[in-house]
Amino acid sequence: MEQIRNGVSADLLSDVTWRKSKYSGAVGNCVEVATLKSGEIAVRNSRFPSGPALVYTREEIAAFLAGAKDGEFDDVL
Template identity: 50%
Template sequence: MTVDLSEARWFKSSYSESNGQCVEVAFLGGGMVGVRDSKNPTGPALVFTPGEWEAFTTGLVDSEFKHP
């Protein structure tokens, strides 16, 4: 799947630190969500479907990815 990211509006979490080691997110058309490395804004981005993004964010809230 190819998604045009040329007009995406990227943002970082308000919890991001100033050291530049962050991810940026963009809400795209059709409910798609883009994620990229803030240190490499012209590099590759991951694009998630609405269902994938929902599963990921639910997993975050439920601490499914907590490292022991």
């Protein structure tokens, strides 16, 4: 299985389905995620759909989401 590196061009991930939050704005200021065949999660900026895409393990995404839900990142707004 090919290992995907962080900062890869999102164009190389053409066989995945990107999705974004229903809370995203209509002007292209969105974070999009896609599940890779390996189970890892790719993240990209919708304003730059060709990349780069950052790739995280499911555990890394789970830790980030748990922190976000718990308010750990509220100070960055």
